[in-house]
Amino acid sequence: NLTDRLNQALRRVRGQSHLTEKNIQEALREVRLAFLEADVHVGAVKEFIARVRERALGQEVLASLEPGQHAIKVVYEELTRMLGGDALLDPIPAGGLIVTMLCGLQGSGKTTACAKLALKMKNEGRRPLLVAADVYRPAAVEQLKVLGEKVDVPVFSQPQGARPEQIVERAMAFARAEGRDLLILDTAGRLHIDERMMDELVRIRKLASPQRIFLVIDSMVGQDAVRQAEHFNSRLDVSGVILSKLDGDARGGVALSVRHAIGKPIVFASVGEKPADFEAFHPDRMAGRILG
Amino acid sequence: FRGGLKLDDESLEQLEEILLAADVGMMTTQHLVAGLRERARRFRDKDVPADWAMNTLKELILDELQHETSAPALAENPPTIVLVVGVNGVGKTTAIGKLAARYVREGMTVLLIAGDTFRAAAAEQLAIWAERAGCEIHSAQEGADPASVVYDGLAHARRLGAHMVIIDTAGRLHTKTHLMAELSKIRRVIERDSPGAPHETLLVQDASTGQTGLVQARVFTEATQVTGVVLTKLDGTAKGGVTIAIRRELGLPVKWMGVGEKLDDLELFDPEAFAAAIFN
Ligand SMILES: Nc1nc2c(ncn2[C@@H]2O[C@H](COP(=O)(O)OP(=O)(O)OP(=O)(O)O)[C@@H](O)[C@H]2O)c(=O)[nH]1
Numbered sequence A: 001n002l003t004d005r006l007n008q009a010l011r012r013v014r015g016q017s018h019l020t021e022k023n024i025q026e027a028l029r030e031v032r033l034a035f036l037e038a039d040v041h042v043g044a045v046k047e048f049i050a051r052v053r054e055r056a057l058g059q060e061v062l063a064s065l066e067p068g069q070h071a072i073k074v075v076y077e078e079l080t081r082m083l084g085g086d087a088l089l090d091p092i093p094a095g096g097l098i099v100t101m102l103c104g105l106q107g108s109g110k111t112t113a114c115a116k117l118a119l120k121m122k123n124e125g126r127r128p129l130l131v132a133a134d135v136y137r138p139a140a141v142e143q144l145k146v147l148g149e150k151v152d153v154p155v156f157s158q159p160q161g162a163r164p165e166q167i168v169e170r171a172m173a174f175a176r177a178e179g180r181d182l183l184i185l186d187t188a189g190r191l192h193i194d195e196r197m198m199d200e201l202v203r204i205r206k207l208a209s210p211q212r213i214f215l216v217i218d219s220m221v222g223q224d225a226v227r228q229a230e231h232f233n234s235r236l237d238v239s240g241v242i243l244s245k246l247d248g249d250a251r252g253g254v255a256l257s258v259r260h261a262i263g264k265p266i267v268f269a270s271v272g273e274k275p276a277d278f279e280a281f282h283p284d285r286m287a288g289r290i291l292g
Numbered sequence B: 001f002r003g004g005l006k007l008d009d010e011s012l013e014q015l016e017e018i019l020l021a022a023d024v025g026m027m028t029t030q031h032l033v034a035g036l037r038e039r040a041r042r043f044r045d046k047d048v049p050a051d052w053a054m055n056t057l058k059e060l061i062l063d064e065l066q067h068e069t070s071a072p073a074l075a076e077n078p079p080t081i082v083l084v085v086g087v088n089g090v091g092k093t094t095a096i097g098k099l100a101a102r103y104v105r106e107g108m109t110v111l112l113i114a115g116d117t118f119r120a121a122a123a124e125q126l127a128i129w130a131e132r133a134g135c136e137i138h139s140a141q142e143g144a145d146p147a148s149v150v151y152d153g154l155a156h157a158r159r160l161g162a163h164m165v166i167i168d169t170a171g172r173l174h175t176k177t178h179l180m181a182e183l184s185k186i187r188r189v190i191e192r193d194s195p196g197a198p199h200e201t202l203l204v205q206d207a208s209t210g211q212t213g214l215v216q217a218r219v220f221t222e223a224t225q226v227t228g229v230v231l232t233k234l235d236g237t238a239k240g241g242v243t244i245a246i247r248r249e250l251g252l253p254v255k256w257m258g259v260g261e262k263l264d265d266l267e268l269f270d271p272e273a274f275a276a277a278i279f280n
């Protein structure tokens, strides 16, 4: 693991009082390797290494720690800070209908995340309404209906032929009439480079004025995550990110890449296929995972 | 790279970054760059010609990918039985719809087996694809045992005189041992049903998958002898570079590529286009 590798790389530092450029060179190479293996974006790796080098250079090697452990401490702290740190969602003003919109690439886990979010919000005392605004994927509406039933949350849908914008408008009217206080919009998966589909999201956003726009990203994604995040964020100014499939073994470097690229918080982690497999994102746990 | 370029550390680093950005992974990138260095030796100390480095890397990548067994498998005596596997959300069900359409167009009688009995509305989704492709589908109740659905489906295929049977399975993370065991069980049911079956086991992978793709391939191959990869969502910006490592380590060729969400957005794998796209 990285601690062993850093200890190896820094074994010569023992007995010295300070870390120098020369002796952290090899350690930084190990960190770079670990990060690339964890799918951290090459640009984010560069930036991270520069920061760690700056922090580590000239630092006192604590007599109490192995030099490798000392380096790991710096890396871990810097990583946790970059992953979470100051990231908080602005509070939502009280009263009125809250609208939450989920978006992202095909197959990233949006529909499942909508149901999970609905369950969580319901357990926190809200009255959510799921909205099936994906009119493209075969049986998408059925899928959300089955999931809605599982978590005992109503699903608003329209017969085939309705456009997403119409569905959302009618859903808002329905929610107000039925006393639902939280609308969770499931949207179709789309490529970040599909201008027509990205325009559609912008139109839905204009209509619904969501207080929350969550970009759902599959934690297995490699270097492409930054492109995805940047495009979605530039068109929609997302509130935050939901990372899915964290119950897999992907090291999750995508978390650092996305934070670094768009500066938005990672808010939730989906950690399985069951409705309850959904939790708040923990930056420190993610840091440990990335470091392997 | 205009004019000549010194194959120095800086330009090598730039080339490395292109490969890494395409999800080629550290190990394979180092292997390719070592190959490049080797071939650069003939230039001794002169500058290498423009584009030479990139073209040589493309050639080295193609060397890794070319293989005579990349053609889709067909059984000597029908039906050809194809098992489709992979992790969640990569495009298995959609790929099956596209394959079905292709084979129907070639005049085959095709049967789809809805082996995903877990996912909400999975059978409904596959049924829509069967309708679009113009073929039959065998499905069961949600929650039914997938191995029995496959067993019954294969019997249905025989009654139908199907030339091609394509079996959909639930997405599953390779880290879930009980789900991988379920997949091995499904494979055994198919093996017992017909000699030489399944004739093809396709691992579907999303082109945006990072280094975990290699682990996926190892684990799925162990559970169910994968014979080829379907690389999906290549109509996006992802390059699918991890498939080079999969080819090197496991000998698994990419056989098909998904390039969109419509019925005919499936093409035979084109290694030249794949290699070129990495450098676009
Ligand atoms: N293991 C695991 N599977 C997940 C998780 N989240 C979603 N999935 C699975 O991933 C697959 C895709 O999930 P969907 O919710 O349909 O994804 P989507 O983004 O709505 O897909 P499209 O609408 O087609 O773009 C399904 O098989 C889900 O069960 C997770 O956290 N862990």
Ligand SMILES: Nc1nc2c(ncn2[C@@H]2O[C@H](COP(=O)(O)OP(=O)(O)OP(=O)(O)O)[C@@H](O)[C@H]2O)c(=O)[nH]1
Residues within 6 Å of the ligand: A106, A107, A137, A189, A191, B086, B087, B088, B089, B090, B091, B092, B093, B094, B095, B116, B119, B122, B169, B170, B171, B172, B204, B232, B233, B234, B235, B236, B257, B258, B259, B260, B261, B265
């Ligand atoms: N752009 C693009 N989208 C694709 C492609 N292949 C599949 N998709 C989309 O990816 C999403 C997931 O596809 P599915 O076929 O449901 O994936 P799956 O592997 O069967 O998913 P699970 O059964 O949940 O594991 C759908 O929205 C598809 O339309 C492709 O080649 N390009």
Ligand SMILES: [Mg+2]
Residues within 6 Å of the ligand: A110, A111, A112, A134, A137, A140, A186, A187, A188, A189
């Ligand atoms: Mg969906």
Ligand SMILES: [Mg+2]
Residues within 6 Å of the ligand: B092, B093, B094, B116, B122, B168, B169, B170, B171
């Ligand atoms: Mg499926």
